[in-house]
Amino acid sequence: MEEIPVKVAVRIRPLLCKEILHNHQVCVRVIPNTQQIIIGRDRVFTFDFVFGKNSTQDEVYNTCIKPLVLSLIEGYNVTVFAYGQTGSGKTYTIGGGHVASVVEGQKGIIPRAIQEIFQNISENPSTDFKIKVSYIEVYKEDLRDLLELETSMKDLHIREDEKGNTVIVGAKECQVESADEVMSLLEMGNAARHTGTTQMNEHSSRSHAIFTISICQVEKNTEAAEDGSWCSRRHIVSKFHFVDLAGSERVMKTGNTGERFKESIQINSGLLALGNVISALGDPRRKSSHIPYRDAKITRLLKDSLGGSAKTVMITCVSPSSLNFDESLNSLKYANRARNIRNKPILNFSPESDRMDEMEFEIKLLREALQSQQASSMSQTSQIHREETPDNRILFLEEQVAQLQGECLGYQNCIEEAFTLLVELKDAVRLNQKQQHKLQEWFNMTQEVRKSILTSFRGSRGIGNLEEGPQHITVIQLKRELKKCQCALAADEVVFNKKELEVKELKNQVQMMVQENKEHVLSLKEAQKVNRLQNEKIIEQQLLLDQMSEELTKLNLSMTSSAKETCGDGPDARIPEKRPYTVPFDTRLGHYICIPARSDARKVYTSPSVYSLDRVVAGFRTRSQMLLGHIEEQDEVLHCQFSDNSDEESEGQEKSEIGHQSHSWIQKPGSVCSLVELNDIHDQTQKSSLENEDFKDLKVECLQESQELNLQKLRNSELILTEAKQKMRELTININMKEDLIKELMKTGNDAKSVSKQYSLKVRKLAHEAEQAKVELIETEKQLQELENKDLSDVALKVKLQREFRKKMDAAKLKVQVLQKKQQNSKKLASLSIQNEKHANELEQSVDHMKYQKVQLQKRLQEENEKRKQLDTEIKRDQQKIKVILSYFPAKHNVKY
Ligand SMILES: Nc1ncnc2c1ncn2[C@@H]1O[C@H](COP(=O)(O)OP(=O)(O)OP(=O)(O)O)[C@@H](O)[C@H]1O
Structure with missing residues (x-):
């Protein structure tokens, strides 16, 4: 090899x-x-x-x-x-x-x-x-x-x-x-x-x-x-x-x-x-x-x-x-x-073994055919065949014999024809001796073969003769049966084809439904995704809101504390008791520049921080006492009262003091000092000019500090306000987005609802159709069984048909199962759309809450704005004061005495 x-x-x-x-x-x-x-x-x-x-x-x-x-x-x-x-x-x-x-x-x-x-x-x-x-x-x-x-x-x-x-x-x-x-x-x-x-x-x-x-x-x-x-x-x-x-x-x-x-x-x-x-x-x-x-x-x-x-x-x-x-x-x-x-x-x-295989195969096929024929003829000729039913062995042998007989006959015919032809050729054609000898040998061999075939054929005919009559009848009957079966089969085939078409149609419909279902599931998944995103955004917004409210609270606190600082540190007209001393320069200033004092001038008094104010007050007190002692020594008329009295209390006194040419350090609104008086005072105080200069510096410093602080606060407040406004804007955008999303969600939910409705309708229709198909198939099965019982046709064919039928039944059952599954899916779809709705409601509630928070925030912002404006005014006033003080003192230095 x-x-x-x-x-x-x-x-x-x-x-x-x-x-x-x-x-x-x-x-x-x-x-x-x-x-x-x-x-x-x-x-x-x-x-x-x-x-x-x-x-x-x-x-x-x-x-x-x-x-x-x-x-x-x-x-x-x-x-x-x-x-x-x-x-x-x-x-x-x-x-x-x-x-x-x-x-x-x-x-x-x-x-x-x-x-x-x-x-x-x-x-x-x-x-x-x-x-x-x-x-x-x-x-x-x-x-x-x-x-x-x-x-x-x-x-x-x-x-x-x-x-x-x-x-x-x-x-x-x-x-x-x-x-x-x-x-x-x-x-x-x-x-x-x-x-x-x-x-x-x-x-x-x-x-x-x-x-x-x-x-x-x-x-x-x-x-x-x-x-x-x-x-x-x-x-x-x-x-x-x-x-x-x-x-x-x-x-x-x-x-x-x-x-x-x-x-x-x-x-x-x-x-x-x-x-x-x-x-x-x-x-x-x-x-x-x-x-x-x-x-x-x-x-x-x-x-x-x-x-x-x-x-x-x-x-x-x-x-x-x-x-x-x-x-x-x-x-x-x-x-x-x-x-x-x-x-x-x-x-x-392999000629021999393959021939054997082939023959065995043919024998097997014939045996099967004979078995089925006998089975079908048994119902009608049961009487005859009940007595002579052959067992498998006999059947096998019979089949073999029939097969061999058939083949033998074929060969015999061929040989007969060839024999006659060769005999004719032998006479007509001139053959050499060798050829003649070979031909003769062939004739002899053929004769022998013919003889042996004839003997065996006769032998088998001898056995077959006994059965020829009944076999012939059986074959005719079988042929008739076969025809009948074929007709029945053809009819069945038509029915089956019809059913097959129906099943195919159903299959297509089911496939379409499966596709639709897939699409629904996909859209549902997308909706869920959107939902999830919305939830995440809500949580983010919630966090943002919390942060903002925290910051707002801080801002409130800081504003309140700043307001407290303002009230607590500086002199306030509303709390006059807390203001122990007034400043002498104010009085002078009022007299000198003739500024009409406003009735609420003290109400908006700002001050430096506690530390600087204390320091200023303490310095002021020391220097004032020193100055007062000095003045008292020189001029007894000038009696300065260092009083802790309130503005209101001192107002009446002030008037009388003015009448008596006495000067209080307390500046009263609307009180006017003459230049002469001022000059007098100045003359009297000339010796203490150094101390006054110090005081001025201190006052300016104090005001500047206070202004700086206020400016810082203003900047902070502006920063917070800008941030808060930004957050307000974001909040508004988020609320709008969320409202849009809710709308979309509601729309998707509605769509899903209507689709699931249609879907369940279709599923019901299909289930009904499948049910009908099942009933029809059962009927067909009955018909088939009746037909089989009546005719007892080909067993193999019957088995084949039954198998096919069962397959179709299984397919129909499967379809029903698939439909049931689809129904379940549609139910799920419906429940999901309800969930969607619930989610949308929750979202709406959260949006309402956010809106409420937004309103609150706006209110607070307004308040903050007002506070800021107040702060602005105070700063401006402080600046004004500084300017005035700065412009007053150089003037004072330039005064000629
Ligand atoms: N000779 C070729 N010309 C053009 N395209 C090719 C050729 N051979 C393979 N491809 C392309 O390459 C891709 C992979 O080829 P293929 O699926 O036949 O691979 P494979 O070896 O069978 O892979 P696996 O083992 O994973 O099944 C396919 O898109 C195929 O169309």
């Missing part, structure tokens, strides 16, 4: 759009005009076939796969498998995914191979082809039948047949007649395959998939062997496995979590096992050592293809991006190792 290596191809896909956008660099290239690939700067690998980024699907197919299709038709088992990192282009190359939507040029290997196989069949009319298709996937180390999803994983087993080929017992094999049929099965299986989105690939295959096409070829014509013996018909069964492996992936790169993470682990462990098998098979030193096929399902399934009896092509797909350098290098290393794997392909052709 000839050994051939596994052929290895490497395909580098182009950079994907997103990779180009992210400026990925290319790190793998094909060396032009060679079969080599260079990765990085200097790692070079040689392969059987290499395909660069510009290679087409057609190129890949023609180079690697076309020869495999030819081998398949010849009778070899062949395999192509795509290996590589996730997102490297395996599915694209093999031709998985949504094949129906792929344009012609982009079609992968499987669709192209299918087309070619069927083309070969059509070009070969002398051979009968039976084509079967199966599709399975290995998902998380479990086998799944992608063509019969109901098949339990436990019912699928990997076994080896007597020839050592790997077979999957329990997998559905669909017999197909056309390429379109295969394509629709492929599409169906692809749709059922486990795929998912990862960061590396939007449509990542999460399982290893094996699509298998089995071809059974039987030659139509019988050929005479050269030696004259009769040769049986050629019988070939070969298989083409298309394997799309899941991609190896680094969990960190794919960002997989949860289920995807578990899948990753299983995928990687399966691929690791495959890598080990490739390493073991590819290592010449380990040739005789154990190959760990049993480590994973995928390696067990690929046993034939790797080191077995199949012809295999491995296509390694590689990403060109430098970000995937490590993975690409790894894939290339495995691919390189796989080149060392040697297979021993064998032709799956």
Whole structure:
């Protein structure tokens, strides 16, 4: 047996759009005009076939796969498998995914191979082809039948047949007649395959998939062997496995979590096992050592293809991006190792055993047919058959006999015709002695064969004669029954088709509902998101409000304390008792500049801080006493009263004092001093000019300090006011926003309500329809049963119909369940809209509260404004005073005495 290596191809896909956008660099290239690939700067690998980024699907197919299709038709088992990192282009190359939507040029290997196989069949009319298709996937180390999803994983087993080929017992094999049929099965299986989105690939295959096409070829014509013996018909069964492996992936790169993470682990462990098998098979030193096929399902399934009896092509797909350098290098290393794997392909052709297989198969079919016929005829000819019901053994033998008789008759006819022809030819054509001798030998042999066939045929007829009568009757009856059954079947089929259409319609409606529901759920989620945002904003605003009220309280406190300071430190007309002394300069000033004193002049008296005022008062007192002593010494008329009396108390006295030329230090409003008097006083006080100068400085200093303090307070107050105004503005904006959001929320809630109403209406309608469909199906089932009881038709057919019917029933039940679920969802939707409303109410309440707070804040702001104005006035007055004092004293210095 000839050994051939596994052929290895490497395909580098182009950079994907997103990779180009992210400026990925290319790190793998094909060396032009060679079969080599260079990765990085200097790692070079040689392969059987290499395909660069510009290679087409057609190129890949023609180079690697076309020869495999030819081998398949010849009778070899062949395999192509795509290996590589996730997102490297395996599915694209093999031709998985949504094949129906792929344009012609982009079609992968499987669709192209299918087309070619069927083309070969059509070009070969002398051979009968039976084509079967199966599709399975290995998902998380479990086998799944992608063509019969109901098949339990436990019912699928990997076994080896007597020839050592790997077979999957329990997998559905669909017999197909056309390429379109295969394509629709492929599409169906692809749709059922486990795929998912990862960061590396939007449509990542999460399982290893094996699509298998089995071809059974039987030659139509019988050929005479050269030696004259009769040769049986050629019988070939070969298989083409298309394997799309899941991609190896680094969990960190794919960002997989949860289920995807578990899948990753299983995928990687399966691929690791495959890598080990490739390493073991590819290592010449380990040739005789154990190959760990049993480590994973995928390696067990690929046993034939790797080191077995199949012809295999491995296509390694590689990403060109430098970000995937490590993975690409790894894939290339495995691919390189796989080149060392040697297979021993064998032709799956064995005339004797295949003929036996064929006969056994035919016997089986006939036995089944006979059994069903007997079963159907038993009801009508029960009397006859009750006595002669054959057991399985007899049936089997009878069938064999019938089969052989049929064949014998065929051969006999052929031989008869050939015999007559040869007899005629013998006389008409001149033959040499050798030819005549050979022909005679043939005549003799034919005679013998004829004799033996006739003997056996007679023998069997001898047995059959006894049964010919009843059998003939039975056959006629069976034929009649068959016709009846066929008619009934046709009628049933019409009903079924109708029901199927209805079910399809229902399915569509349900799908639409599911879509609608999805949309509702999405909009609901969005509403919830908006709600959440609103809540967050409310909390923020609440915090802001708290902060503001805190600041307001602080501001209030500071304003109150400043007001207290103002009242407590300085002389106040309202609290005259607290003001112990008045200032002499004021009196003079009043006399001198004749300022008409306002009645409320003292009410707005401002003062420096407690410390400075005390200091001023204390200094003033000391100096005044000194001055008074001095003046009293010089002039007894001038009697200054240092009194603690209030302004009001001193007012009357003042008047009398003025009348007596006596001067009080207390300045009274409206009191006017003459210049003479002032001069007199000045003359008297001239000696104490130094002390007065000091006093002036002190007074100015004190006023300046007080003014500075007031200015500072004013600045602070302005700052706080600006801040408060800013917050007021923010509050107003927030309130407006919140009001808008409430409106939106109410609108969304109303929308959701109306939609959920419509939805529940629809659900009710559909539930009703499903109920009707169920009732109709039950009725049909009854009808069918009645029909079956009456006619007792083909058992296999009956079973098939029952199965189909049950499937449809299950589908209808499922639909009802889905509808019930939808109803529940709609209820949930309704409750959510109520929640929404509640939330909106709460929001409204909070907005009301905020509005109230805003009004309060405005009030406080007004108060603050007023206070600020007062402060302003005080400052201005202080400034005025300072100006006056400053202007008064230089004047005083300039006075000529
Ligand atoms: N030769 C190519 N030319 C153009 N685009 C390609 C090529 N090969 C792959 N792609 C694109 O790259 C992306 C990933 O390809 P694909 O899904 O076939 O990768 P994969 O190896 O099967 O991945 P996974 O192992 O995750 O299933 C797809 O969008 C596919 O269209």
